[in-house]
Amino acid sequence: MLEELRITGLGVIEDTILPLSAGMNVITGETGAGKTMVVTGLGLLFGGRADAGRVRADPGRAVVEGRLRLVEPAATAVHTRIADAGGEVDDDGSVLLSRAVTAEGRSRAHVGGRSMPIAMLSEVGDQVVAVHGQSDQLRLLRPAEQRAALDRFAGPEHEKLLETLREAYAQWRRVCDDLADRRRNARERNQEADLLRLGLDEITRVDPQPGEDEELKAEAQRLEHAEGLRTAAQTAQQCVAGGAEPTDETPDATALLGLARRTLEAQAGVDRVLGDLSARLEEAATLVGDVAAELSAYLAGLDADPARLQTVYERRAALRALTRKYADDVDGVIAWADRARTRLSDLDTSDELLDELDRERQRLAGQVAELAARLSAARREAAGRFADQVTVELAGLAMPHARIELAVLPRPAGRGEPTVTVDGVETAVGPDGADEVELRLMAHPGAPSLPLQRGASGGELSRVMLAIEVVFAGSGGPPTLVFDEVDAGVGGQAAVEIGRRLARLARSHQVLVVTHLPQVAAFADRHLVVAKDTGGAVTTSGVRVVEDTDRARELARMLAGLPDSDLGIAHAEELLAVAARERRP
Structure with a gap:
């Protein structure tokens, strides 16, 4: 509260x-x-x-x-x-x-x-x-609001059925619109599809791989500077592990670290600090040995083949031709191709697909019709209960002879809305079903049953509104009610x-x-x-x-x-x- x-x-x-x-x-x-x-x-x-x-x-x-x-x-x-x-x-x-x-x-x-x-x-x-x-009373006079009020009164199971219908209706209309668009714009779709196929054929011939452009760029740099890289790697290897022809004048790092470790280890029994430093030198020697092995592998794999360099140049040129047309990089080209394949399926106007869509349209229309029929029956049942309860409340509001009726009628066809056959009758249908709901008031016995906006005075309308709210209150609703x-x-x-x-x-x-x-x-x-x-x-x-x-x-x-x-x-x-x-x- x-x-x-x-x-x-x-x-x-x-x-x-x-x-x-x-x-x-x-x-x-x-x-x-x-x-x-x-x-x-x-x-x-x-x-x-x-x-x-x-x-x-x-x-x-x-x-x-x-x-x-x-x-x-x-x-x-x-x-x-x-x-x-x-x-x-x-x-x-x-x-x-x-x-x-x-x-x-x-x-x-x-x-x-x-x-x-x-x-x-x-x-x-x-x-x-x-x-x-007063504005809420005016809103209650609208047929759509009366239908919504009846749906709220009918309860949660009814609301679930209504939501199921709305989902089926939305799916049905999407298929109908898709089928109509494919038939109406077949020429434009075919022209767009031809252009997409040309692009896909070109990309398929080149067959780019994710990240390939960056990998080829790095490889081209290595091939172009192979001699300089080889010299640097050989010199570094000789420094850390000795060359093919080592001399006493140029000891390598591995040998010097080994000598230092052994010298300290010999005095470790005298001072434990030198023993700790000796262990750390052993770790350093292991690391240097690993670097030396990696340098050796690098030298073995370093390629200075001019033919391979030419192949890399040609491959990069082919990829650049694609990136000039379709995206900024190879990954973007691959993404464009994926989108193009998806779009091609959307552009399909083949007879086989059109027949399949038409069958789906008919299936969904039948589903919508079946759900609309169930919803209409549920509304008619709820309308009787709703009208009886509101009538009882009106009797207590100094309208003892008045009676409320809630008519659930088929929505007429021919007003530009899609139609389905509900209970053997061609009926317009929307996301809320195939019904029109009209709240009617019979002011006294023998009086005609008139729509609420025509049959109720201002005071009667206020009492009908209050009676409806009393009926709704029995089914829960917001904890705070304001009446202006x-x-x-x-x-x-x-x-x-x-x-x-x-x-x-x-x-x-x-x-x-x-x-x-x-x-x-x-x-x-x-x-x-x-x-x-x-x-x-x-x-x-x-x-x-x-x-x-x-x-x-x-x-x-x-x-x-x-x-x-x-x-x-x-x-x-x-x-x-x-x-x-x-x-x-």
């Missing part, structure tokens, strides 16, 4: 702290006091779009900070993601989040004490909070029922409600009031928690606009008592 929210420099809010509790939190206040800024701040904190026009001129920077404490199952996934990104979770399991926006529109985010991309706040927000407002005046256009008994349903949600979720209805506010576990101060040169707002008498005065203000009216306070206290009884399990 979100334990605390601090907002600075946002709209009319100069600097305020909202202490939030588990259960149901309501936020009330006069029109224009800044209730909407609280929801705006929540949106910013969880990665929403920043509007620089909301930033107060003084100090020219808006900051929203929040302390988030999670419980399982959300805690592990969120904490792991934050730790992977370099953030830190406090010892008590809470995480600090912050978002800063300047008047120039620049934005920065911090998660767990570390600077993070704004997208990280969005990732956290997707898992811990769901915000519902979803009770607009509602009053009387319906308002009491909305408060009761929100209180029920608060048993399993943290609920934040921005409301203008006292019937809803009375059900809160914590009541916060946004108060406007116009005493200074600039209007500002702050937030305070109200309890007991102050809470009754606020409800009296909401009821009749008279916070000091004895009759209004008495009515408010009665409303609080009723709500307290209703909140008991």
Whole structure:
């Protein structure tokens, strides 16, 4: 849950702290006091779009900070993601989040004490909070959103089936596009393939080997300077191991090291230091002997053959001809050849390949059709359950005769989308299946079943939205739910029922409600009031928690606009008592 929210420099809010509790939190206040800024701040904190026009001129920077404490199952996934990104979770399991926006529109985010991309706040927000407002009601009117809502309700197995369909659909469309492109651009493909084959033939004739150009360069240098190398190696060998005709006047290094070692060894019994030095000379003699052997092998392998040098020159010329055309070095030429072979397979327009692709296209089309049929059946089953549960909730929201229907219909063909045959009917299909989903409302018995956007008033739409959220809450979802005046256009008994349903949600979720209805506010576990101060040169707002008498005065203000009216306070206290009884399990 979100334990605390601090907002600075946002709209009319100069600097305020909202202490939030588990259960149901309501936020009330006069029109224009800044209730909407609280929801705006929540949106910013969880990665929403920043509007620089909301930033107060003084100090020219808006900051929203929040302390988030999670419980399982959300805690592990969120904490792991934050730790992977370099953030830190406090010892008590809470995480600090912050978002800063300047008047120039620049934005920065911090998660767990570390600077993070704004997208990280969005990732956290997707898992811990769901915000519902008037815009969400409008979004619910879109058929695609209604289908997505049904898919979420259907459960994890349904989601797996949907993901399988999406993968099969993507593979099917790739094969279809590949086949169409090969047929449509056969001439261009054949011309490109001919050029690639010419290059591959030339490279194949030369047959370059990895690193061959560098090896030939080194060999050419040795052959060109063979005499100088031979002289240097012979001289060094004579110095360390003696030549073919050694003389007493020029003793070699091996002999001198041997003499030195034996001389010291003879005195090792007198002084152990000379014995240690004698051992080290023996190691040096061994090393010099190894060098002498390697010099001998080097001389034996040193080649001064002019014919070999000419062969090396010719081979290097052939490799340079390739590097001038295809890459900077031999390894690059080999890589070009590998890419060319891969590209040739992509350019293939042979009848055999086209027939094979066509068979694969038909196989995948059948797979997509079969998965789409299974998905349609699953949606129809889930639609019945979903509609029944939402209808039950509407009965408790002062719409006892209303009924929700969720129609799952085949997507009509002929709109430019690919088609498959599903249950014997040619149907347009997309990555989400072959269905159109339409949420309908029958306002009362005998009334026509109309699409939600045509059959529901503003107040009815608010109640349908809340009923859907109550149904979703039974299946889990984010631990924190925010409702921004979803009770607009509602009053009387319906308002009491909305408060009761929100209180029920608060048993399993943290609920934040921005409301203008006292019937809803009375059900809160914590009541916060946004108060406007116009005493200074600039209007500002702050937030305070109200309890007991102050809470009754606020409800009296909401009821009749008279916070000091004895009759209004008495009515408010009665409303609080009723709500307290209703909140008991």
